[in-house]
Amino acid sequence: MIDQLSANPGLKPAPRAHRTIGIQPVMPRARTGNGWMVQSDFDGTISLEDVTDTLLERFGRPGWRELEAAWERGEIGSRECMKGQVLLLDMSPAELQEHLATIEIDPHFAGFVQAARSRGMEVQVVSDGIDHVITTVLDHHGLGDLQVIANRLVQTGPRSWQLQSPYASATCARASGNCKCERLAEAQAEHGRVLYVGDSTSDFCVSGKADFVLAKYKLIDHCRAKGIAHAPFTDFSQAQALMEALVTAREYAAA
């Protein structure tokens, strides 16, 4: 597949993003011609581990592993799985904040975001994880202004929580809390082309619809098996170099 690419120095800088998205609709903006934008998964892609899993291992009451197993067997979708697991979390807001302060992210991610923005590319985090968790972790690393689209965490008692999914879709093939394929289609309609960055099963469905994929971990084999145009990476310094090559190449022959 030969894709005609061009640099886009005339694009406006990415607008300052909302700190959290919650239930707000994604507002349409003017098209940016042939511009690219970036959508990235969070858990395991930006963060070095799945943050929801670390919360469940530390604060989850019995039952969350059974939900995980039912999801892995395909008996329930990720929305139902996550919703049930969050109901089993037993933690105070202070314990949650203290835990989130320990979460590490890829040390090169901030540089990737800066490089993308300098080329007029908007960067969104699109996750089937938890909005408050993601924005808090990003804020700890100086990225609190990054746009995050994810499930919404709501406190229902001193130590109890609920997950809402304002970005679910009745037609989502994965029955996800946040339908990444819908988010991708919205971004393609607005920007033209989406560079999708991900690592694992929550990225399989959307990767087949993206204009190009930067893949690590399980997503590499998936892209290879399905013939999806992609490049493998292990950290965001490599992802940055690949992104820069992609958006500045006049012509790009996809792998």
Ligand SMILES: [Mg+2]
């Ligand atoms: Mg992931």
